[in-house]
Amino acid sequence: MIAFEHVGKRYGGRFEALANLDFRIERGEMVFLTGHSGAGKSSLLRLIMRLETPSRGRVLVAGHDIAKLHAGQVPFYRRQIGVVFQDHQLLFDRNIFHNVSLPLEIQGVEPREAARRVRAALDKVGLLHREKALPIELSGGEQQRVGIARAVVNKPAMLLADEPTGNLDPQLSADIMGLFEDFNRIGTTVMIASHDLALIARLRHRILRLRDGRLVADEGAA
Amino acid sequence: MKSKPSTTPRRSQGAAPKVVKTKRTRTRPTSAAAPRPARTQGPRRSSRLRAWGRHHRAMALDSLQRLVRTPLGNLLTMLAIAIALVLPAALWLTLDSARLLDAELEESATMTLYLDHGVSVAEAGRIDEALHANAGVISTRLIDPEEGMAEFQRSLGLEDALTGLEENPLPASIVVRPRSVEPTSMEQLAAELGELAGVEEARLDLAWVERLRHLAELGRRVALALGALFGLGVLLVVGNTIRLAVESRRREIEVVMLIGATHAFVRRPFLYSGAWYGLGGGLLAMGLLTLGNHWLSLPVAALAASYGASFSLPALDFLGSTILLSCSTLLGWLGAWLAVSRHLASIRPR
Numbered sequence: 391m392i393a394f395e396h397v398g399k400r401y402g403g404r405f406e407a408l409a410n411l412d413f414r415i416e417r418g419e420m421v422f423l424t425g426h427s428g429a430g431k432s433s434l435l436r437l438i439m440r441l442e443t444p445s446r447g448r449v450l451v452a453g454h455d456i457a458k459l460h461a462g463q464v465p466f467y468r469r470q471i472g473v474v475f476q477d478h479q480l481l482f483d484r485n486i487f488h489n490v491s492l493p494l495e496i497q498g499v500e501p502r503e504a505a506r507r508v509r510a511a512l513d514k515v516g517l518l519h520r521e522k523a524l525p526i527e528l529s530g531g532e533q534q535r536v537g538i539a540r541a542v543v544n545k546p547a548m549l550l551a552d553e554p555t556g557n558l559d560p561q562l563s564a565d566i567m568g569l570f571e572d573f574n575r576i577g578t579t580v581m582i583a584s585h586d587l588a589l590i591a592r593l594r595h596r597i598l599r600l601r602d603g604r605l606v607a608d609e610g611a612a
Numbered sequence: 613m614k615s616k617p618s619t620t621p622r623r624s625q626g627a628a629p630k631v632v633k634t635k636r637t638r639t640r641p642t643s644a645a646a647p648r649p650a651r652t653q654g655p656r657r658s659s660r661l662r663a664w665g666r667h668h669r670a671m672a673l674d675s676l677q678r679l680v681r682t683p684l685g686n687l688l689t690m691l692a693i694a695i696a697l698v699l700p701a702a703l704w705l706t707l708d709s710a711r712l713l714d715a716e717l718e719e720s721a722t723m724t725l726y727l728d729h730g731v732s733v734a735e736a737g738r739i740d741e742a743l744h745a746n747a748g749v750i751s752t753r754l755i756d757p758e759e760g761m762a763e764f765q766r767s768l769g770l771e772d773a774l775t776g777l778e779e780n781p782l783p784a785s786i787v788v789r790p791r792s793v794e795p796t797s798m799e800q801l802a803a804e805l806g807e808l809a810g811v812e813e814a815r816l817d818l819a820w821v822e823r824l825r826h827l828a829e830l831g832r833r834v835a836l837a838l839g840a841l842f843g844l845g846v847l848l849v850v851g852n853t854i855r856l857a858v859e860s861r862r863r864e865i866e867v868v869m870l871i872g873a874t875h876a877f878v879r880r881p882f883l884y885s886g887a888w889y890g891l892g893g894g895l896l897a898m899g900l901l902t903l904g905n906h907w908l909s910l911p912v913a914a915l916a917a918s919y920g921a922s923f924s925l926p927a928l929d930f931l932g933s934t935i936l937l938s939c940s941t942l943l944g945w946l947g948a949w950l951a952v953s954r955h956l957a958s959i960r961p962r
């Protein structure tokens with residue numbers, strides 16, 4: 391599904407945020423990405439989302455070198471990826487329902503069908519009863535679950551999450567990770583950056599460990 | 613990966629665009645791994661078109677609602693646009709009426725053949741007859757010396773001053789209406805007729821017609837230059853307003869771009885805002901023109917009357933209004949387009 395081939399990423403010409411990354415992630419895998427702050431976890435995810443392009447090497451997604459996508463194709467590529475952010479990137483002037491339906495609006499899904507899918511996604515994260523609420527009326531954990539609902543509402547084949555539990559207490563974090571496991575169980579490839587080592591260790595999935603932009607360990611590969 | 617063989621046949625879609633191909637390969641296995649409702653396999657064209665139309669409608673409405681939400685500021689923007697439009701529009705209207713005047717002048721464009729002093733009335737009649745044979749001549753009018761004198765006196769208001777003259781100094785003359793009123797062909801005709809026996813001189817009084825033409829041409833160019841300049845002003849006004857709007861919705865733009873919005877999708881609401889500004893400005897400009905017309909029509913009519921003429925200020929007709937509104941709407945749209953495009957390049961999702 392995802393293959394990094396000797397990927398390096400420099401910012402501003404000199405600083406090397408990622409160096410010589412070489413690994414594969416198979417379809418339907420669930421992978422944690424961990425490492426100290428500044429290790430390059432976000433940079434790695436941004437490469438997959440094609441928010442950045444590698445300075446060297448290639449990132450292949452489903453066999454295609456995504457650096458070769460031209461500007462007009464990138465939006466359509468991004469629609470295939472669900473992304474969850476630590477600060478969940480919700481729009482505060484729209485209610486929960488409309489936040490979650492945003493990807494479907496962008497894709498021009500017919501409104502009735504969109505509403506059905508939004509409710510299904512909200513149901514999945516247990517927030518169906520809050521669809522009319524505004525994001526600020528929700529707790530941090532609930533906001534994050536809205537972010538997850540938005541990421542999965544168009545049933546992406548791949549789900550990326552950058553420190554999705556960064557601001558949450560252990561119980562909520564475990565709930566959120568449980569949600570990701572649910573999506574993985576129905577076939578979604580999931581990649582989660584996190585430095586919550588205790589939680590990750592308990593979940594028994596493959597772990598990619600970064601240090602100063604280098605892959606230092608690849609544990610528990612399925 | 614074991615789902616691959618079973619689904620491979622569905623994949624042979626020839627030379628589909630790369631992204632679409634990427635999408636298919638990636639979507640398939642998940643839906644095969646677990647029975648889910650089938651994902652939109654790249655919506656068909658008609659449904660894409662409908663979605664496109666839906667988004668256009670939604671954005672047209674949404675941008676209108678945003679305008680209405682802050683009426684004062686937006687009204688000021690439209691007023692600025694209107695003011696920029698009024699001057700060139702007014703000048704254009706004036707020129708339009710001057711063009712009508714010009715047409716009238718052409719109607720009356722004539723030349724006068726002054727005959728030799730010795731030419732008798734009968735001879736003058738023969739020359740007049742001969743002129744009719746000329747293809748470049750539409751009609752003629754013979755003026756004998758007495759008539760000429762009477763006209764001359766009347767035009768000067770000197771009924772009696774010349775009556776004391778022993779001899780009528782004026783020759784007989786023939787006023788010729790030429791077929792073509794083009795300056796060069798008129799000059800040619802004058803030269804030709806001037807050579808005729810018994811004709812002393814063919815005089816062509818084109819100077820004032822020419823002068824008026826030059827003046828109209830000057831006015832046209834000034835109007836065009838002003839139009840371009842003030843059009844640019846409209847672009848700037850709309851562009852700046854839209855720039856601020858984009859800035860205030862920056863986060864929203866970043867988020868939607870992050871989840872796969874195309875530039876066209878992001879641009880659309882702003883383009884509609886720009887178009888609304890332009891349309892509003894155009895309507896206000898029409899209002900201002902009407903107001904100006906009422907304000908000036910009385911003194912203008914009085915002035916014209918004092919010259920013994922009747923002249924009313926030109927007003928925007930249906931065609932004029934349509935042109936004004938389309939131009940202003942288009943300018944607003946274009947201003948928004950420029951502003952958003954310039955800005956989108958600088959917005960990168962974080």
Ligand SMILES: Nc1ncnc2c1ncn2[C@@H]1O[C@H](COP(=O)(O)OP(=O)(O)O)[C@@H](O)[C@H]1O
Nearest residue numbers: 401402407425426427428429430431432433434
């Ligand atoms: N856009 C950028 N420009 C310059 N340096 C960057 C940029 N993004 C990240 N970095 C640097 O790259 C390194 C890795 O950052 P990041 O990928 O955010 O790490 P992590 O997510 O693991 O904390 C850090 O040293 C960071 O300062």
Ligand SMILES: [Mg+2]
Nearest residue numbers: 431432433552
């Ligand atoms: Mg990070």
